[in-house]
Amino acid sequence: MFPTPVEKRSLPFNISYRVAVWIALVLWLLPLIAVMMTSARSVADINAGNYWGIPSEWMLIENYTMVFTQTPMLQYLLNSLVITLPAVLGSVALSTLAGYALAKFPFKGNVALFAAFIAGNFVPFQILMIPVRDLTISMGMYDTATGLILFHVAFQTGFCTLFMRNFIIGLPDELIEAARVEGVSEWKIFIHVVLPLIRPALAALAVLIFTFIWNDYFWALVLVQSDEVRPITAGISALKGQWLASWQLIAAGSIIAALPPVILFFAMQRHFIAGLTLGATKG
Amino acid sequence: MQTLRSKQQQWMPIVFLLPAVILFAVYVIFPIAQSIWLSFFEWDGLGEKTFVGLANYEELFTDYQFWIALKNNIYWLVFFMLAPPLGLAVALFLNQKILGIRLVKSLFFFPFVISQVVVGLVFSWFYDPSYGIFNNVLGFFGVEPVAVLSDEDWVTFGIIVAGLWPQVAYCMILYLTGLNNLSPDQIEAARLDGAYGWRMLWYVILPQLRPATFIAVVVTVIGALRSFDLVATMTSGGPFGSSTVLAYFMYEQSIFNYRAGYGAAIATVLFLIMDVYIAYFLWRMLKSEKA
Numbered sequence: 001m002f003p004t005p006v007e008k009r010s011l012p013f014n015i016s017y018r019v020a021v022w023i024a025l026v027l028w029l030l031p032l033i034a035v036m037m038t039s040a041r042s043v044a045d046i047n048a049g050n051y052w053g054i055p056s057e058w059m060l061i062e063n064y065t066m067v068f069t070q071t072p073m074l075q076y077l078l079n080s081l082v083i084t085l086p087a088v089l090g091s092v093a094l095s096t097l098a099g100y101a102l103a104k105f106p107f108k109g110n111v112a113l114f115a116a117f118i119a120g121n122f123v124p125f126q127i128l129m130i131p132v133r134d135l136t137i138s139m140g141m142y143d144t145a146t147g148l149i150l151f152h153v154a155f156q157t158g159f160c161t162l163f164m165r166n167f168i169i170g171l172p173d174e175l176i177e178a179a180r181v182e183g184v185s186e187w188k189i190f191i192h193v194v195l196p197l198i199r200p201a202l203a204a205l206a207v208l209i210f211t212f213i214w215n216d217y218f219w220a221l222v223l224v225q226s227d228e229v230r231p232i233t234a235g236i237s238a239l240k241g242q243w244l245a246s247w248q249l250i251a252a253g254s255i256i257a258a259l260p261p262v263i264l265f266f267a268m269q270r271h272f273i274a275g276l277t278l279g280a281t282k283g
Numbered sequence: 284m285q286t287l288r289s290k291q292q293q294w295m296p297i298v299f300l301l302p303a304v305i306l307f308a309v310y311v312i313f314p315i316a317q318s319i320w321l322s323f324f325e326w327d328g329l330g331e332k333t334f335v336g337l338a339n340y341e342e343l344f345t346d347y348q349f350w351i352a353l354k355n356n357i358y359w360l361v362f363f364m365l366a367p368p369l370g371l372a373v374a375l376f377l378n379q380k381i382l383g384i385r386l387v388k389s390l391f392f393f394p395f396v397i398s399q400v401v402v403g404l405v406f407s408w409f410y411d412p413s414y415g416i417f418n419n420v421l422g423f424f425g426v427e428p429v430a431v432l433s434d435e436d437w438v439t440f441g442i443i444v445a446g447l448w449p450q451v452a453y454c455m456i457l458y459l460t461g462l463n464n465l466s467p468d469q470i471e472a473a474r475l476d477g478a479y480g481w482r483m484l485w486y487v488i489l490p491q492l493r494p495a496t497f498i499a500v501v502v503t504v505i506g507a508l509r510s511f512d513l514v515a516t517m518t519s520g521g522p523f524g525s526s527t528v529l530a531y532f533m534y535e536q537s538i539f540n541y542r543a544g545y546g547a548a549i550a551t552v553l554f555l556i557m558d559v560y561i562a563y564f565l566w567r568m569l570k571s572e573k574a
Contacts, residue, residue, distance in 0.1 A: 002465060051414040122560070258398065
């Protein structure tokens with residue numbers, strides 16, 4: 001283990017390290033702690049410039065109630081779910097199929113196709129913006145959840161295929177061959193042999209992609225304009241324009257926007273990190 | 284029977300690949316070509332397109348705003364490169380087995396999980412000229428308050444610091460995973476040979492962390508060139524376009540100024556810059572694939 005474990009050091013070192021870790025954590029999260037506290041502040045506090053101290057009175061419930069009743073935040077939250085969940089499902093499904101084909105079927109152009117998926121996943125969004133916007137408009141899907149979902153599915157398929165292919169290639173060929181000798185059809189092999197083996201990878205990928213799509217801001221600006229469809233990232237920044245001085249509302253809204261990915265991260269931490277660091281230990 | 288089976292093996296991969304390939308081609312591969320094509324036209328986004336050859340690019344290279352955006356993108360690239368070493372430093376600091384360290388590590392990772400729009404808002408407060416904690420701290424040391432986000436000289440650095448916050452968290456996680464997979468034998472052997480501290484880190488640990496470093500650098504470069512969300516939420520490119528980056532400049536020209544052809548030219552330049560890194564990544568990836 002590196003650095004040397006603190007247990008092997010002197011007692012004073014041990015104590016100061018244990019204290020330092022928590023101080024560092026508070027400093028690291030200071031901006032976020034401030035937002036949390038601001039979401040519980042009163043208007044009087046904000047006007048008096050008490051941005052960073054302890055709120056003089058706690059308005060937690062009042063502020064959050066107001067966000068949900070006076071602003072379209074609830075609508076934004078639902079919109080984000082309506083967009084994110086199908087998009088996650090779609091990209092994971094498509095890329096699992098594609099990843100399996102690329103991992104276990106040698107055919108001409110296999111590597112070239114794989115390279116295209118990887119490269120596409122890294123391109124700047126701006127090079128896609130105008131054509132994707134035109135395409136969405138011409139299909140009558142501008143300002144609809146479907147338009148946004150379709151794009152997310154298509155784009156995330158690049159990263160997801162890379163991910164699934166690299167995971168599936170590690171599965172033993174013998175299992176698939178054995179099923180083929182038994183005369184099982186290729187589709188049934190995929191469903192009954194491959195899918196059960198890749199469940200952890202599916203979970204990791206789904207959690208990761210959920211966060212990516214939930215936090216998308218650029219495409220929410222480009223493909224959507226009305227409150228009825230707008231996801232929470234674009235919603236928050238629209239609120240910022242309308243409620244200029246009401247920091248406590250913006251703060252509460254920010255916390256609400258951050259919560260779903262944070263909860264998901266804590267609930268499925270191991271999967272999340274496994275997904276994120278794929279390739280960081282080998283390759 | 285044998286031939287039937289092998290036939291199925293021939294066409295099934297096509298069936299498996301088809302939906303993904305079609306969507307990816309329609310929404311990613313094809314639009315790249317369309318954008319490059321569009322960059323040779325003058326177009327307001329709605330009406331007739333007029334072919335203008337290289338005029339958009341000629342205009343671009345004499346456009347003051349373009350050079351500012353490009354310069355800022357270079358700042359982003361250079362200063363974002365602080366993320367991997369900082370992430371490594373945090374990872375080394377937290378790589379201990381004390382009570383509650385798991386929770387501490389996850390909380391350190393927090394900034395990466397939340398949306399950049401929220402990060403942008405948080406840092407706008409942080410820099411607030413009258414009440415922000417940044418200026419409170421400056422005031423404590425007797426320094427005059429700086430309105431970071433409305434100061435042409437400081438604004439880009441202010442945004443980059445906000446961007447580093449989640450990026451350092453990302454690199455930290457990559458390195459923590461790498462540190463978990465170090466070979467204990469090598470470390471013990473090096474300790475017996477009298478290596479410790481910096482020498483140990485440089486000659487024994489870092490070479491073993493190379494895969495983590497590679498991923499950290501790649502995602503950091505991509506992150507720096509993709510910077511859009513923070514610029515859009517914190518300053519909208521201002522004041523007077525001084526904090527714009529290519530990604531935001533392109534969006535502004537196409538959506539607000541109705542200059543889709545010109546926007547496509549900006550996007551093409553950004554795409555060409557990115558291609559250098561994409562090519563390098565692919566080359567590395569395919570090389571390790573063959574080995």
